[in-house]
Structure formats: structure tokens, C-alpha cells
Amino acid sequence: xxxxxxxxxxxxxxxxxxxxxxxxxxxxxxxxxxxxxxxxxxxxxxxxxxxxxxxxxxxxxxxxxxxxxxxxxxxxxxxxxxxxxxxxxxxxxxxxxxxx
Amino acid sequence: xxxxxxxxxxxxxxxxxxxxxxxxxxxxxxxxxxxxxxxxxxxxxxxxxxxxxxxxxxxxxxxxxxxxxxxxxxxxxxxxxxxxxxxxxxxxxxxxxxxxxxxxxxxxxxxxxxxxxxxxxxxxxxxxxxxxxxxxxxxxxxxxxxxxxxxxxxxxxxxxxxxxxxxxxxxxxxxxxxxxxxxxxxxxxxxxxxxxxxxxxxxx
Numbered sequence: 440x441x442x443x444x445x446x447x448x449x450x451x452x453x454x455x456x457x458x459x460x461x462x463x464x465x466x467x468x469x470x471x472x473x474x475x476x477x478x479x480x481x482x483x484x485x486x487x488x489x490x491x492x493x494x495x496x497x498x499x500x501x502x503x504x505x506x507x508x509x510x511x512x513x514x515x516x517x518x519x520x521x522x523x524x525x526x527x528x529x530x531x532x533x534x535x536x537x538x539x
Numbered sequence: 540x541x542x543x544x545x546x547x548x549x550x551x552x553x554x555x556x557x558x559x560x561x562x563x564x565x566x567x568x569x570x571x572x573x574x575x576x577x578x579x580x581x582x583x584x585x586x587x588x589x590x591x592x593x594x595x596x597x598x599x600x601x602x603x604x605x606x607x608x609x610x611x612x613x614x615x616x617x618x619x620x621x622x623x624x625x626x627x628x629x630x631x632x633x634x635x636x637x638x639x640x641x642x643x644x645x646x647x648x649x650x651x652x653x654x655x656x657x658x659x660x661x662x663x664x665x666x667x668x669x670x671x672x673x674x675x676x677x678x679x680x681x682x683x684x685x686x687x688x689x690x691x692x693x694x695x696x697x698x699x700x701x702x703x704x705x706x707x708x709x710x711x712x713x714x715x716x717x718x719x720x721x722x723x724x725x726x727x728x729x730x731x732x733x734x735x736x737x738x739x740x741x742x743x
Contacts, residue, residue, distance in 0.1 A: 441551050444656060446588060449555045451652035453562050453581070459644020460566030463637055468617060472565050472578050475609065479585050482597075484655055490592040495683045499692050501597055502684065505604055506699050510706035512609050516616045517713030523620045524716075 446487035454480035465530040467519050471512070478508050551591045558584025575613045582606045596681040 457476030464470055482501045489497025522529055557580055564577025582605045589598035688696055 441548060441591065445551070445555070446592065447655040448652060449558065449588065451648050451655060452559055453585075454651045455644045455646075455648025456559070456562040456566055457644075458647040459640050460562075462643055463640035464566065466571060468571050468613065468620075469565070469574050472574055472613065475578065475605070476562055476565055476581060479582065479605075480651075482601075483585055483588060484651075486589055486592050486594045486597065490594070495680075495687045496691075498594055498597055498680065498684050499687050501594075502600070502688065503692075503695060503699065505597075505600060507702065509604060509609060510702055512612060513706050513710045514713070516612060517710040520616060520620065521713050527620075 443487045443491040447484055450480045450483040450487065452480075453477075453483065465532055467522075467529075467531055470531060471515055471519070475508065475512070478504060547591065551588065554584045554587035554591070556584075557581075558588065571617045572614065575610055575617065578613070579606050579610050582610070594680060596684055 454477050457473045457480060460473035460476065461470050464473065482504055485497040485501045485504075489495065489501075522534065526533065559581075561577045561580030561582075561584060565574050565581065568574050568577060582601060586598040586601040586606075589595075589601060
């Protein structure tokens with residue numbers, strides 16, 4: 440039996456990599472992938488606690504996170520397509536019109 | 540029995556390694572198509588870790604929904620926009636930003652680890668409250684998940700359908716061709732050229 444701490448550590452590492460990627464990458468598509476990475480890390484933590492605490496609630500939360508992630512990707516990619524259609528090659532630093 | 544434990548340990552270790560390597564690929568590779576394929580590797584690794592913890596249904600859903608649908612959507616958009624060619628290659632962050640981003644990411648990881656392990660008493664023994672909804676039976680996780688979903692969490696489940704409807708409507712609205720004149724380039728200045736000198740690298 441593998442200790443739940445191992446899964447929690449893997450989740451934390453994945454979350455850290457995703458957060459760093461979100462901060463250093465400028466391509467909006469890659470930033471989106473980093474968000475998916477962070478969501479997956481949190482899901483892994485939820486499953487680890489659900490398994491260890493013997494509670495199905497953690498797995499239910501993962502199910503909802505999956506649904507919300509799917510909806511988020513659909514809307515987010517729609518926004519990216521809309522931006523790229525107006526300004527081909529735009530990246531996160533170019534979208535500064537709302538900066539005061 | 541002992542051999543089975545070794546096999547399980549090796550499988551989980553390899554899966555975790557694949558997941559972490561894939562995550563590095565998502566962040567580090569320059570071509571967005573390679574990023575998306577690295578994301579698939581990570582998602583499969585995480586799915587194997589789900590199986591190792593008895594969450595078989597979630598592992599299947601992970602592969603079908605994430606690797607099968609979401610990543611395909613990503614690849615579709617990458618191909619549609621043609622960003623797999625040059626754009627993101629030329630422009631990169633300066634080394635100072637890379638360092639700062641990496642340090643912040645490492646800080647996030649350490650924080651997450653401390654927060655998670657604080658609940659386990661640091662040795663894998665979870666100190667939190669044990670189940671109140673019934674013992675999780677790893678041979679029958681789908682039944683338990685479905686029962687919880689349609690009894691205790693039924694309201695959240697219904698709200699989910701509303702969320703999906705809103706997302707579909709939003710996607711349709713966003714992806715329509717904008718009406719009217721093309722955008723005014725005085726109001727939206729063109730993107731600065733890629734040949735701009737990198738200020739951080741000059742002094743040597």
C-alpha cells in the first residue's frame with residue numbers, strides 16, 4: 440500500500456509546475472494548458488484524501504471539477520479564437536487595453 | 540503478495556514520473572502541439588494514479604473527457620489558428636522573469652505540500668475526520684459515486700446542467716464572426732516586431 444503522502448507530493452509538484460508555467464509563458468493556449476495542469480493536481484489531491492478518509496465526497500468533487508473544467512475550456516478557447524481572429528499572433532502581453 | 544506490492548510501487552512510481560515529465564513538457568516545450576501532447580502524457584499518468592487509489596471510474600472519465608475531448612479541442616484550436624508555426628518561438632521571457640516565475644512556482648509547490656501534509660500528520664496517517672457517508676469500497680466505486688451524486692449532491696448536479704448550457708451558448712456567441720467593420724488599427728496598435736532587442740541579455 441502506497442502512502443497517501445506520495446500522491447499528495449505528486450499533486451503539489453504538478454501544481455507548482457502549472458503555476459510556474461502560467462506565470463512564465465505568454466502564449467494564451469499554453470497558459471490554458473497550465474491551468475488544466477493545476478486542476479489535475481488538485482483532483483489528484485482530492486482522490487488521495489477520498490481514498491484515505493474513506494469518503495466518496497472527494498471523488499464527487501473531482502467529478503464536478505471535471506465538468507467545470509470542460510465548460511471552462513470551451514468558453515476560454517472561444518475567447519482565444521475570437522481574439523486571434525481580430526489580432527493574429529496576439530499573446531498575453533498584447534492584451535493590455537484594459538490597463539488604465 | 541510481496542511481489543504484487545513491488546509491482547504496484549513500480550507502476551505508481553513510473554506513472555508519477557510520466558506525469559511530472561509531461562508537466563515539464565507542457566511548460567518547457569516551444570511548439571504548442573508538443574505542449575498539448577505532453578499534456579496527454581500528464582493526464583494518462585494521473586489516470587494511472589487514480590487507478591492505484593481505487594478511483595476506477597474517475598480514471599476512465601479522465602482519459603475519455605480530458606485526453607479524448609479537451610486535448611483534442613486544444614489541438615483543433617492550435618491548428619485552426621495556425622499558432623504552431625512561428626509566433627511563440629521568437630518571443631520568450633527574459634531570464635529574470637523565468638527565474639522569478641520558477642521561484643514562485645516552487646514556492647506554490649512547497650506551500651501546497653505543507654498544506655496537504657499538515658492534514659496527514661506528516662507520516663501518511665490522516666488526522667482528519669473519517670467518512671460519514673459510508674466506507675468507500677474500491678471494488679464498487681461507480682455505484683457509490685452515482686448514489687452520492689443523485690442523493691446528497693443532486694442539487695449541485697442539477698446546477699451543473701445549467702452551467703453546461705451557459706457554456707454552450709457562450710461558445711456559440713463567442714465564435715460567431717463579428718459583424719461590422721474590421722477593427723481600427725489606430726485604436727488597437729499592431730503588435731511590436733519580434734526583432735526588438737532583449738534588454739536583459741545585452742550587458743556582458
